[in-house]
Amino acid sequence: xxxxxNPTRFVALVRAVQPWAAGIALVTLAAGLWFSLxxxxxxxxxxxxxxxxxxxVPAAWMAMFCYSSMAGASAVTLVWxxxxxxxxxxxxxxxGASFTFLALATGSLWGKPMWGTWWVWDARLTxxxxxxxxxxxxxxxxxxFDDRARGSRAAAILAIVGAVNVPIIKFSVDWWNTLHQPxxxxxxxxxxxxxxxxxxxxxxxxxYTALYLxxxxxxxxxxxxxxxxxxxTLRGA
Amino acid sequence: xxxxxxxxxRCVRGERPVFDGVSFRLNSGAVLExxxxxxxxxxxxxxxxTGLLPSAGGTLSWNDxxxxxxxxxxxxxxxxxxHLDGVKGMLSVAENLRFWMSLRAGAEADEERYHMALATFxxxxxxxxxxxxxxxxxxxRVALARLVACPASLWLLDEPATAxxxxxxxxxxxxxxxxxxxxxxxxxxxxxxxxxxxPRVDLNDYARRARGAVRTAxxxxx
Amino acid sequence: xNSFSALIARDLRLACRQxxxxxxxxxxxxxxxxxxPLAVGPEPxxxxxxxxxxxxxxxxxxxxxSMDRMFQSDYDDGTLELLVAAPIPLEIVVLAKxxxxxxxxxxxxxxxAPLMGVLLNLEPEGYGALLLALALGTPSLSLIGAxxxxxxxxxxxxxxxxxxxxxxxxxxxxxxxVAAVEASLTDVSARPQLLxxxxxxxxxxxxxxxxxxxxxxxxxx
Amino acid sequence: xxxxxxxFAMGGYASFVWPAFGLSAVVVVALLVVSLRNLRLSEAALxxxxxxxxxxxxxxxx
Numbered sequence: 215x216x217x218x219x220n221p222t223r224f225v226a227l228v229r230a231v232q233p234w235a236a237g238i239a240l241v242t243l244a245a246g247l248w249f250s251l252x253x254x255x256x257x258x259x260x261x262x263x264x265x266x267x268x269x270x271v272p273a274a275w276m277a278m279f280c281y282s283s284m285a286g287a288s289a290v291t292l293v294w295x296x297x298x299x300x301x302x303x304x305x306x307x308x309x310g311a312s313f314t315f316l317a318l319a320t321g322s323l324w325g326k327p328m329w330g331t332w333w334v335w336d337a338r339l340t341x342x343x344x345x346x347x348x349x350x351x352x353x354x355x356x357x358x359f360d361d362r363a364r365g366s367r368a369a370a371i372l373a374i375v376g377a378v379n380v381p382i383i384k385f386s387v388d389w390w391n392t393l394h395q396p397x398x399x400x401x402x403x404x405x406x407x408x409x410x411x412x413x414x415x416x417x418x419x420x421x422y423t424a425l426y427l428x429x430x431x432x433x434x435x436x437x438x439x440x441x442x443x444x445x446x447t448l449r450g451a
Numbered sequence: 452x453x454x455x456x457x458x459x460x461r462c463v464r465g466e467r468p469v470f471d472g473v474s475f476r477l478n479s480g481a482v483l484e485x486x487x488x489x490x491x492x493x494x495x496x497x498x499x500x501t502g503l504l505p506s507a508g509g510t511l512s513w514n515d516x517x518x519x520x521x522x523x524x525x526x527x528x529x530x531x532x533x534h535l536d537g538v539k540g541m542l543s544v545a546e547n548l549r550f551w552m553s554l555r556a557g558a559e560a561d562e563e564r565y566h567m568a569l570a571t572f573x574x575x576x577x578x579x580x581x582x583x584x585x586x587x588x589x590x591x592r593v594a595l596a597r598l599v600a601c602p603a604s605l606w607l608l609d610e611p612a613t614a615x616x617x618x619x620x621x622x623x624x625x626x627x628x629x630x631x632x633x634x635x636x637x638x639x640x641x642x643x644x645x646x647x648x649x650p651r652v653d654l655n656d657y658a659r660r661a662r663g664a665v666r667t668a669x670x671x672x673x
Numbered sequence: 674x675n676s677f678s679a680l681i682a683r684d685l686r687l688a689c690r691q692x693x694x695x696x697x698x699x700x701x702x703x704x705x706x707x708x709x710p711l712a713v714g715p716e717p718x719x720x721x722x723x724x725x726x727x728x729x730x731x732x733x734x735x736x737x738x739s740m741d742r743m744f745q746s747d748y749d750d751g752t753l754e755l756l757v758a759a760p761i762p763l764e765i766v767v768l769a770k771x772x773x774x775x776x777x778x779x780x781x782x783x784x785x786a787p788l789m790g791v792l793l794n795l796e797p798e799g800y801g802a803l804l805l806a807l808a809l810g811t812p813s814l815s816l817i818g819a820x821x822x823x824x825x826x827x828x829x830x831x832x833x834x835x836x837x838x839x840x841x842x843x844x845x846x847x848x849x850x851v852a853a854v855e856a857s858l859t860d861v862s863a864r865p866q867l868l869x870x871x872x873x874x875x876x877x878x879x880x881x882x883x884x885x886x887x888x889x890x891x892x893x894x
Numbered sequence: 895x896x897x898x899x900x901x902f903a904m905g906g907y908a909s910f911v912w913p914a915f916g917l918s919a920v921v922v923v924a925l926l927v928v929s930l931r932n933l934r935l936s937e938a939a940l941x942x943x944x945x946x947x948x949x950x951x952x953x954x955x956x
Contacts, residue, residue, distance in 0.1 A: 535751020
């Protein structure tokens, strides 16, 4: 773990991973789209709208996946004071927030044909909405300080506190949802997954993960370059 | 007799290297003066010694035992006077001083030490006035009174004489003299000309070496 | 232990000297509650149904009003860095601050809650559960708020940033607080909800001092 | 020709399925483009620093 604390060695690793991530992302997303839109059957109950599940569910998974990798990187930042680990957390936040937004938007587009309203207080959609605020809180505090190192450590603490609270929030929102459960609401993940629907779902999930790693690689390299520029201009001045 | 020492201390503020390779050794009964132009890190070095600012490199040790191993013990040994006085305007001078005494085990019952602290800095008359009516110099005296009220072997003073009139400065010198006489230690950042030959750390030359240090690491700091 | 009581004694003395702070929090609590009948109309049936939720949301916002100043004055006048350098565990300082905040803000809110219940036509069975739920919930608010208050020290947009950071973390307390009152209104026992609120308070008591202390330490760096 | 039109009709749900996929594509592509642009800008800044301060190639290696 400590070998990658040195920025230059870490960038070398990132540059090695990046083309693989890009390649896998493009291939799996192409196949995923083909299966989602063309080579998979409509649902007997929901009709064609079930295809929205192929972009909604992977986005929701990525929203959670990005937040946990952000919390993990933040823990490494605080325990071993690796600035590099924080660069990963800082670079992940906007990607995670975008996936969370996508999960909400596609969830709403999926809910509209089924229940006639754009927003449904379904337990999972509500938890994802609160997760979006955790992301916004992270990004807000990250650059609320003049001293970047201060902002990074404050954000790291918040990410860990947030990560501890996510399951508690999930539990209380599920509990709240069952309490106010209107009779007719169908659970949002729709019918049991039919095998022919599993392939597009898995392909899209793998594609989104590879996409995350690809964008992460780009943002990490840009971030390290900019801190190198800042350090050198400071020294030069 | 205790020894307070530091080896190859390195400090980075934000992403700016401040100093590198600073070493010192301070024995009981001695004063270590920190000198250097503004921005060379005198306050940062003092805050590092207090434990407020973690060092980016090097170690601080007490009797050659690294302080990081037992930070709590170190905190019982020190008295820190920073730029800010730490005096609450809504509380009276007495309430302020007694509060700081109550945080140190054993000091709170020590009436005699409390009165001596007030007397040393000539603020007995102000004991019951709320601190917000005090002048900056008087507030500084209340802060310095903590040195007498709260027993500690290592005093870390950041430009203690600022805002002090000659009487208060003399009182400070006198207190430091008796503290050193009793085997205490003082680390003091100051701009006044050196009055008596003492061990000194001049941070001007360490700053240049720090700037050189950035060539290797990319200036990355957590 | 005496440093804990010394800290709380000092904060309470400061709070009494600035009594206006607790009064503004109370006034805000009453004002927010009064806004709802003005907004949704005075019809008792509606008010009774949303009463518990309104009191809880108003209490939560009022508790947050003074939260960003929990460490601010100590941070500004140098007391905080002396506390970090003092020979007491910083977690104790956090607990003392959160308890002082609860005593000066949480307790007045609990005291005023029944009056708000009257304004909102809350049924009589609900008052007991409302008081108990607030008594168990407001400590969690102060403890979680302590983490937020420590995190925003020295940041540019203190107050607004604090609400964005900690409101999501207040959701569980809000949900179970309102649920406890509504359970007592539908003559189902409110025990499970109150027990969960107590569990949340104990978890907050055990968990929040560490991140708050870490935030204070990096704030004075 | 109408087979294509039937396909795009998505069983009457065209106005939900296509916006869902379209929005996902827009957000993902936007993220990629912004990240790529930031990387190019940072590399340009580093390169420009190399000319200004004649630092060694190793230091301003992106």
